[in-house]
Amino acid sequence: MSDADDNINEGRRRFMLSGALVVSFSMFPGVSAMAQEVIADEGAAVHIGKATQALAGSLKTNPYLDAWIKIDAAGKVTVYTGKVELGTGVRTALLQVAAEELDMAPSLITFLMADTGASPDEGLTAGSHTMADSGSALLNAAAQVRGLLVDAAAKHFGIDSKQLVAHDAVIKAPDGRSMTYGEAVGLVDLHRVATPTSPLKNPASFDMIGTSLPRVDIPAKVTGGASYVQDMMMPGMLHARVVMPPVYEARLLDTNAADVLKMPGVVKVVRNGSVLAVVAKGEWQAVQAHRALSAGCKWTAGRALPDPATVHRDLKQISTQHIEISNTHQPAGAAVKTLSAKYTKRYMMHGSIGPSAAVALYKDGEMTVWTHSQGVYPLRDGLAEMMSMPKDKIRCIHVEGSGCYGHNGADDVAAHATLIAHEMEGAPVRVQWMRETEHTWDHYTPAMVTEVSASLDASGTIVDWNYALWSSSHNERIVNAGRLIPARMLEKPFVPAPSVPMVQPEGGGDRNAIPLYSIPNMHIMNNFSPTMPLHTSAMRSLGAHMNVFSIEAIMDELAAAAGADPVAFRLKHMQDPRARDVIQLAARKFGWPGQARKRNRGVGFAFGKYKNLMAYVAMAIEISVVPETGQVVLEHAEVAVDSGQIVNPNGIRNQIEGGVVQAASWTLYEELKFDTSRIRSFDWGTYPILRYSAAPRSINVHLIDRPGAPFLGAAEASMGPTAGALANALFDATGKRLRDMPLAGDRLRELIDV
Template sequence: MTELPADLAANPVLARWVTVHPDDSIDVRVGKVELGQGILTALSQLAADELGVDLHQVRMVPANTRLGPDEGMTAGSLSIMRSGPAVRAACAQVRARFTAEAARRWGVEGVTVRQGTISAGERTTSYGALADAVDLEVVADPALPLTSGDGPVFTGTDSPRLDLPDKIAGRPRFIHDLRLPGQLFGRVLRPPSPGASLRHLDTSRLADTNVKVVRDGSFIGVVGPDEAEVMRAVEALRGATAWEEHDALPDEDDLPGFLRAGPHETIEVVPGEQPPPAGRSLRATYNRPFIAHASMAPSCGVARWNDDGTLAVWSHSQGIHNLRGAIALLLRMDEDRIEVEHAESAGCYGHNAADDAAFDAVLLARSVPGRPVHVQWSRPDELAWSPFGSAMSVDVAAVVDESGAVRSWEYDVWSQGHTSRPGYGGAPGLLAGAYLDRPWRYPAPVDPPLAGGAGTVRNAVPIYDLPHRRVTGHRLLETSIRSSAVRSLGAFMNVFAIESFMDELALSAGIDPLAYRLMHLTDPRGRKVLETAAKAAGWGTPVAEGAGRGIGFARYKDKGAYCAVVADVEAESEVRVRRLTIAVDVGLVVNPDGVRNQIEGGATQATSWTLKERVRFDRRRITSDTWETYPILRFSEAPETSVELVEGPGVPSVGAGEAAQGPTAAAIANAVAMAVGVRVRDLPLTTDAIVAAIESSDG
């Protein structure tokens, strides 16, 4: 008797995971969704190995609330860790049932499966041939082995991404390309500011057009058969509305003051053990602004109210079951009457507006029963109305002994909560729900529990062996800015702060920053990752005038991937990151190129956050709503990256998607400090921020 993997135990019926067709094709359904990260490719490799078939025999089917398993959200770098074992075990169970059927028919034992051929001695058959005889509407049997025990064929190889041939050929693949019979197009006219309410709406300008206006409270939308006409109609309506607006946003020039003013929930991560010992004391404060997802595609959703009152929704949500529950909550309907299917969109880096766009489509489709309505957001709405990653502020203080070693460590972090996902905190969380005639008052964003990876205090506890620690989080309980999960949540800021401060302590003690970290680190996997990155980067070799080299390191979520980054920068009129040399340990690697791609991409995106990004607003409106006002990294600014995979033999796989975020920021900041001779503690590391840091250090 073995314990089934958690996701299989929660969805034990094998038919939810696997369907075998008579033509020998095999559908595999998982609850995890493709976000551009390549998860379905990696899971197909595991499935093919367990089934004993070729990759092309397996078809990964989009997640669907009615047909597939519920594996919660595709988030937190957990997909390979959670779904991997479940898919393997489900496929191993399917294989066992098919080999048992063959054995029964032939009256033999020792039936094997290789490359899709089920055989014993001279006799052969196939999955398709036995499909009608094997019932998969059965629950997984904990007595069966969790894997087939055959050596991996595809696992551990650079299997090419399943979705890229379509995307590179320019074939329809995204939710934006979805066209259903009878489909109409919808657009939403969002308020001019988050606190606005609609006073007056004049639809007379649309008298001669073929569009329908939908209004519910301060929610306004337009539906029609011609998307171009619908877009023109929304622009016409924009000039025909009157709104009541208030100054409700914080002072963008004093975000630390806003975050620290409270009220707060206090999160005791590591309670203060004893008063700090005597010694030399150092302290520093680090800040970051709000940041945006800034996905390349505007969010999109499709919905259809069927004649029997049921609802069909297509969404690029990270959590289709949560979305279904949130829609049911807002519309007071039974969630069994809602079916949500995942459809791919552009890259997703956390809780973006996917769910919001789906609910917009649901509201607009209600006015045209039986017709699917396809809703796409505008670029300004995408940048201004998607949830943001919270601004954060950190105080850290340490006492060091005469050798420079840390004797005590005190850490405080202030932040808004890092999730307002649908269903969290009992609120539906869908944007339009707060603007309806009967609005839902949303609570301030919350944090996942500590055991679930935390939010504000994610990675707030250093990996180093530090005595006399105290680590405290302070989550803001009142805010007018909607924040939610953005890739790595609080870990980006906490690792930036911890790893910047470790550098400050090292320099203050006159010790090499790498040696200083190793002096405080016993974890053998961590040491190996740090040493690997340093060696690959030529740590200790000379650095040119005006250039700098810095290192940053963390283990994501304390139990995930280890990642060390060495940044080589030039800092003259502005900071240019020339090279990022990265080492990562994600345990058993399912797809090496997939891991590299995630780490390279994460590090490149983190470079963009670190150098450039800041959500802008006045006291009333979000003002960074174009690519000019919210610039991101360009080709000419993208650093060369190299990734060393440090594989721990026999260690279970963990996710790679978020591991590089914090270490990259810290490595760049530490390199900049070396290049310009001054520590910049406020992100982003723009020329203005560096000049300000130089001026304040002169003073």
């Protein structure tokens, strides 16, 4: 993490400053401001807008090859990505993609992730877009760079490029002549716009893609090495802790700062409006001073929180925008039976195991921030606005954090670190939130309500489907300074940008609200709330967890009403051949529906295609229920996955298995505790997550590889199907149809006792 290791592409940085490259990021395929922009490259106007729209993935918004791959005269190859490692293994998978098309061993490549001083701007690492966006860009950029180097060598040797073989950064001719990539790059300019076509390798010849290369981020994590931003140590580093208000909108009236300054090791108490922090030489000294400072603060009352008993009723009242996301009308049979159901989901927190942390250094008028933000460029822009600093004077470097799962406190603690470091010029300042802060100032996943009504004809076919949901954006990420919690607490506070719904097909709260099943008549409404009574934002899979839960639960009820097996019923309504493949594979591997079950055991099935754009997932599960306690254990799961071309099989299995475990925790046990006064889930005792005693016993993941097909993101794809399968298995085990999450614990015990 020293300056010597930063590998900034100074030439590209100069181009970015003097050439006025205008780029934008969008989570929606095919949307790019660059389509209307002109790039001025060293004074020569080059219109690349329309041409870039044919490029793969993030090449659309970062079209220059040397934004992705840099080769120096000594042959050192550096590959860049604007995406970040969140524990999903994408660092390894992206490295494999680049290594494959560069024809190099991964160990010979220096691979750098998101850094506003070095990497391309790929916006956010979110929505399972990394492989689809950055993986596709790297696949094509690496192939084009290799092709250019080989062509340059062929011209130099005076032979056809097809006679040359590239391997481990060396290009060899049949007669024994050779040229390194470092020598070849002197004959070609990589500062050029990528082309729509690439000399991609035949998938049948892949050596690296499709193999389970050991994850490069794991060794330090399992040996106690420095792995996370929480582990960072720098010479002369100071430690800070922030004191947060006890409740939303409470303003700081008075402090005991004078007394705290007398405590051992305390260097400074920083205050700006209601932003309050203590800085000390040692971390424990900072913690002790934080306790004293917290105890001596006086705050205004702040605002009341909603009554948890009326959250879902209130949600219908504050959802003031009514957005029709699907309305189809086709001939169908007459309805003979109609089923209706309502489902609810409570607020939940990210529950990051490591409290959010960041390190910042303000020196010579420039701010450097080491952060676990999922979007270093959006964060940089927000920090620049908050600090009234030019963007090029703030550099945000991604360092993996211990815990994420969406928009947690990573951006906010980076803002805290920036504000404090600005007051401690020349000294790096490490800020880590306390556990209570992490829990009570999280951006919670929003509560939701869904209602569905569906009808069958005489043949047991679904003929109409009416679905409505009530929720918010599920995405309040950093688009201006006001989206940063500390910026709203300053003496001169910033106002957050208004909340807006995310557009289909990605969707936000309405993600996956449109079933993939073939249903002739569908009407689906997203009742959007532009405000929420609690701080909310993105959590893994956004609304897909709830929407797939609702869809898959009612599909089982419809199957029962039709007198059909749940798997056969799904296949009857599914035309997508890849969806049918995963449904059939999961059922076959499970031996669906299996033998007669023991008492308090049940089986369930569910399917989902994440966002109807990404990976296909189907699963069959068996659960056990302890009636006396309401504990539910996922005993056995067989999961089938189609994520297109597989890069790292074990990496996908890691994500599917982890998603099943986390979604089981959400669906069965997790809910935020609060009352009208304040958030009450301030530690692990007051916000229980899945315990080892209830962890899934067996999860088998079966992958369908599609060589040459586009990469489909899989990291969030198992969340919804897990929830749906659990709901269906619980009905099979207990005869009770549970529609309000969380499903297990006291609620289940009381329902069984009825």
